[in-house]
Amino acid sequence: MELTLSALLHMLxxxxxxxxxxxxxxxxGVDRRVQARLQRRVGPPLLQPFLDLAKLAAKxxxxxxxxNRTAFLAAPLIGxxxxxxxxxxxxxxxxxxxxPEMGDMLVLxxxxxxxxxxxMVGGSASxxxxxxxxxxxxxxxxxxxxxxxxxxxxxxxxxxxxAVGAGPALSLTVVVGHQMAAGQFxxxxxxxxxxxxxxxxxxxxxxxxxxxxxxxxxxxxEGPLLEYSGPALGFxxxxxxxxxxxxxxxxxxxxxxxxxxxxxxxNVCWFLAKCLALMLVSLTVARAATGRFRPDQAxxxxxxxxxxxxxxxxxxxxxxx
Amino acid sequence: MHPMNAFKKLAVRSPWxxxxxxxxxxxxxxxxxxxxxxxxxxxxxxxxxxxxxxxxADIVLITGPLNLxxxxxxxxVWDEVxxxxxxxxxxxxxxxxxxxxxGYTIDGPMDRYLPIDVNVPGCPPRPQAILEGVLKARxxxxxxxxx
Numbered sequence: 001m002e003l004t005l006s007a008l009l010h011m012l013x014x015x016x017x018x019x020x021x022x023x024x025x026x027x028x029g030v031d032r033r034v035q036a037r038l039q040r041r042v043g044p045p046l047l048q049p050f051l052d053l054a055k056l057a058a059k060x061x062x063x064x065x066x067x068n069r070t071a072f073l074a075a076p077l078i079g080x081x082x083x084x085x086x087x088x089x090x091x092x093x094x095x096x097x098x099x100p101e102m103g104d105m106l107v108l109x110x111x112x113x114x115x116x117x118x119x120m121v122g123g124s125a126s127x128x129x130x131x132x133x134x135x136x137x138x139x140x141x142x143x144x145x146x147x148x149x150x151x152x153x154x155x156x157x158x159x160x161x162x163a164v165g166a167g168p169a170l171s172l173t174v175v176v177g178h179q180m181a182a183g184q185f186x187x188x189x190x191x192x193x194x195x196x197x198x199x200x201x202x203x204x205x206x207x208x209x210x211x212x213x214x215x216x217x218x219x220x221x222e223g224p225l226l227e228y229s230g231p232a233l234g235f236x237x238x239x240x241x242x243x244x245x246x247x248x249x250x251x252x253x254x255x256x257x258x259x260x261x262x263x264x265x266x267n268v269c270w271f272l273a274k275c276l277a278l279m280l281v282s283l284t285v286a287r288a289a290t291g292r293f294r295p296d297q298a299x300x301x302x303x304x305x306x307x308x309x310x311x312x313x314x315x316x317x318x319x320x321x
Numbered sequence: 322m323h324p325m326n327a328f329k330k331l332a333v334r335s336p337w338x339x340x341x342x343x344x345x346x347x348x349x350x351x352x353x354x355x356x357x358x359x360x361x362x363x364x365x366x367x368x369x370x371x372x373x374x375x376x377x378a379d380i381v382l383i384t385g386p387l388n389l390x391x392x393x394x395x396x397x398v399w400d401e402v403x404x405x406x407x408x409x410x411x412x413x414x415x416x417x418x419x420x421x422x423x424g425y426t427i428d429g430p431m432d433r434y435l436p437i438d439v440n441v442p443g444c445p446p447r448p449q450a451i452l453e454g455v456l457k458a459r460x461x462x463x464x465x466x467x468x
Contacts, residue, residue, distance in 0.1 A: 032365075041363040048335065048368050054328060055335035055379065058466065060403045062376060217373030229376040229403040 016087035024241030025049040038288040056234035066127040075122030076235030082114030083242035090249040094259025094267030104170040123224025134223020138214035144302040145204040151310030159317040186255035190321040194313035197306035199282040210290040248275040339378030345385030348445040349412035375401040386414035388426040
């Protein structure tokens with residue numbers, strides 16, 4: 001598959017790159033504001049994530065003497081580029097039908113861990129013992145939450161594929177198209193456990209409390225991010241904003257993709273509204289109401305609850321419900 | 322307005338705070354926690370965030386009289402903070418030694434060793450005073466960036 005100009009534009013402008021960055025940062029601003037209001041605080045301005053980035057751009061980047069300079073500075077870019085490509089694979093129903101020829105849900109499954117891997121590379125390249133601690137925690141957490149994610153993706157693919165009559169439909173374009181014709185998976189009883197598993201997976205993959213064990217600032221002083229400052233830290237924040245957009249968009253596409261009658265602009269707004277709703281339910285409320293799990297509690301949580309839920313949906317979809 | 326100056330004015334609206342306890346009795350530190358955790362004061366409304374790493378900090382809040390044992394560690398942590406940075410001394414101890422004044426372990430006042438930009442006196446200072454100190458530090462920060 002050659003890299004065409006339109007594919008490149010999809011990665012850099014819409015729905016990846018600029019659009020996903022802007023939307024992701026805005027969602028994070030809303031998240032912080034709503035979280036503050038839930039705790040009866042005033043909270044930061046809505047555009048605070050943009051202000052944070054402006055500030056980070058104006059600071060100096062320090063590299064520890066003992067660090068591996070190349071790996072330390074390249075790590076944030078790994079996560080950022082991986083997520084820019086992933087964002088281009090997410091269809092925006094009614095406005096953008098995705099790039100099925102560039103990659104399906106399996107490609108997304110391989111792209112999604114990239115920010116976490118970037119954190120691990122950066123943390124270990126920084127030569128800080130806290131970076132190494134963060135590395136092992138990030139690794140353990142990732143192995144735990146990938147299992148429910150894979151089961152959810154397979155359940156969705158199986159359900160969409162069963163209707164078409166072929167094996168599992170891994171293309172997100174087909175998944176979205178099937179739901180537009182046959183009803184959304186979010187309202188299908190067999191898929192409800194998968195939806196619940198996905199909602200529990202979101203705070204884990206985004207490192208949001210109670211699953212922020214790899215960056216726990218009060219115990220291992222931000223872990224892998226400890227030694228990062230200035231623009232390099234800003235790149236990690238950009239990658240995190242993009243990843244927020246990608247996983248929320250993936251959730252919308254898998255469970256609530258039906259567009260509104262109307263133009264592309266209406267449907268982009270509708271898509272963002274659904275992402276916002278998903279974020280408020282799964283991230284903001286959890287973050288405002290919980291503390292932080294111990295690492296072992298966080299790891300076993302994903303194997304105890306989301307994994308069986310997702311597997312239940314997979315079994316139901318396989319049996320044809 | 323020059324676009325670069327407008328950019329700097331936006332940048333200072335995200336002051337990330339880092340606490341250094343230089344031998345404090347913890348009273349001022351509790352008041353710092355109050356600025357973050359008590360809804361009425363909520364330091365996050367100024368765009369602030371308490372961060373765990375000195376590398377992420379813009380405004381450093383220092384409490385305590387600076388005793389001999391901790392002096393070198395405080396100076397080391399201060400050097401870890403990337404430029405441009407601002408130092409705020411919280412409480413009376415960094416200024417005069419407070420109740421510890423004259424003690425054989427005390428190596429203060431703080432500005433013998435660190436370029437303190439803003440003093441927030443009090444034993445401990447009220448959270449409102451600390452918030453005002455952070456706002457003053459923001460102005461110092463802006464002038465330090467040359468806007």
